[in-house]
Amino acid sequence: MRSWPVPEVPVVPGDGVPLSLYDTADDEVRPVRTDWPSGETGMYVCGITPYDSTHLGHAATYVTFDLVHRQLLDNGHKVHFVENITDVDDPLFERAERDGVDWRDLGRSQIDLFRSDMETLAVIPPREYVGAMESVDEVVDLVSRLLDVGAAYRLDDSYPDIYVDHTFTEQFGYVSRYDAATMTRYFAERGGDPDREGKRHPLDALVWRVNREGEPSWDAPFGAGRPGWHVECSAIATNRLGASFAVQGGGIDLRFPHHEFSAAHAEAAHSCTRMADHYVHTGMIGLDGVKMSKSLGNLVFVSGLTAAGHDPSAIRLGLYESHYRQDRDWSDAVLTRAEDRLALWRRAVGTADGLPETAADHLVADVRAALADDLDTPRVLDLVDAWARQQDATGSAPGTVPGSAPESVPEQGKDAGTLVRTMCDALLGVRL
Structure with missing residues (x-):
């Protein structure tokens, strides 16, 4: 599937700082592994189900993993980034039926809008953007392999769907670290079917849904049908990144069941102990203190904000105001602060034009260190704010005499203003 154009990512002078991220499975911040035999750092991020426009919850997730991507690039690593799109699934069918449109047309229109929003936000696209249907x-x-190793079984009823025995892998539960009661509750709330008769265990997950009248289906040795949700990501990720890779990412709502089962299916099929070295999850976005959700109708769409004239860089700065792992709030006040901050930073880099690069060297080093520490964007904003306010107040670099000229005129493109512009563009996706 076609993704979207690659933004130009400039190279920041100096050395990057190795990235550490919080891993949900191990409940700790630790270095991201980059010494893979392929010579590339694999990152898989779960994509959208295209039945609605890109809202700020989506944007927060994909901007977060864009930051991960940018920090790895700043450290000189090659990144193999893969993202899926669930272009065949029940929510898509339900929305299309409600709106009286063909589900394929609905999916195509929302995928196009998603691409446009990601391009607008300067998100680096995946090398491979893969739809469920393809x-x-x-x-x-993968389902055949799960059947062959004895991890999967078929229900003995009028709809002999195929499920995976979640106890087949001894480490099941390590991703989410939830107890059985919590798993069962979330499984029911997030697309699972714990009460279906005939299953060996309520937590066993569907990997192949045999054909029902009126639903799309594909031929398979075990009967025509369509994939389950979790196995789709297992197949797409492991076929491109290998049975084990560096980072599996998505929103916190994917912690269980989706990431738990995606990992379990891959580990059962490939006899590995851990699919991803890091499982990284972003917090949820609320609006004016209320959880943002389709059911409440309080979504804020990226396309709506940009159509109203709001700068994409301000949207990114607004999302950076709180840490990516926090459940956080969006409001007009957040957007106003972000726009004021963007204006301050732009004034400051204009003031710093013509000053030696050394007037910003410490800032760049400190920003790199903050981002390397589990993407500490609130700290980054504080650092750049302090530098920018001093520029705004004095019209000179920190530590110089206000109004004094630099001892020598820097080479064009080698001044402090250019350095900070380059840093913000390359590391934050913010254009000054």
Whole structure:
């Protein structure tokens, strides 16, 4: 599937700082592994189900993993970034039926809008952007493998769907670290079917849904049908990144069941102990103190903000105001502060034009260190704010005499203003 254009990411002078991220499975911040045999750091981020426009909850997730991508690039690593899109699933069918449109047309329109929003926000696209429909053959192969090793079984009823025995892998539960009661509750709330008769255990997850009248289906050795949700990501990720890779990412609502089962299916099929070295999750976004959700109708859309004239860089700065792992709030006040901050930073880099690069060297080093520490964007904003306010107040670099000229005129493109512009663009995706 086509993704979106690659933004130009400039190179920041100096050395990057190795990235550490919080891993949900191990409940600690630790270095991201980059010494993979392929010579590339694999990152898989779960994509949207295209039945509605890109809202700020989506944007917060994809901007977060764009930051991860940018920090790895700043450290000189090659990144193999893969993202899926669930372009065949029940929510898509339900929304299309409600609106009286073909589900394929609805999906295409929302995928196009998502691409546009990601391009507008300067998100680096995945090397491979893979739809569920184009990966069905891969899912069929993975389900066949799960059946062959004895991890999967077929229900003995009028709809002999295929499920995976979640106890097949001894480490099941390590991703989320939830107890059985919490798993069962979330499984029911997030697309699972714990009460279905005939399953070996309520927590066993569907990997192949045999054909029902009126639903799309694909041929398979075990009967025509369509993939389950979790196995789709298992197949797409492992076929491109290998049975084990560096980072599996998504929103905190994917911690369980989606990431738990995606990992379990891959580990059962490939006899590995851990699919991802890091499981990284972003917090939820609320609006004016209320959880943002489709059911409440209080979504804020990226396309709506940009159509109203709000700068994409301000949207990113607004999302950076709180840490990515926090459940956080969006409001007009957040957006106003972000726009004021963007204006301050732009004035400051204009003032710093013509000053030696050394007037910003410490700032760049401190920003790199803050981002390397589990993407500490609130700290980054404080650092750049302090530098920018001093520029705004004195018209000179910190530590110089206000109004004095630099001892020598820097080479064009080698001044402090250019350095900070480059840093913000490359590391934050913010254009000054």
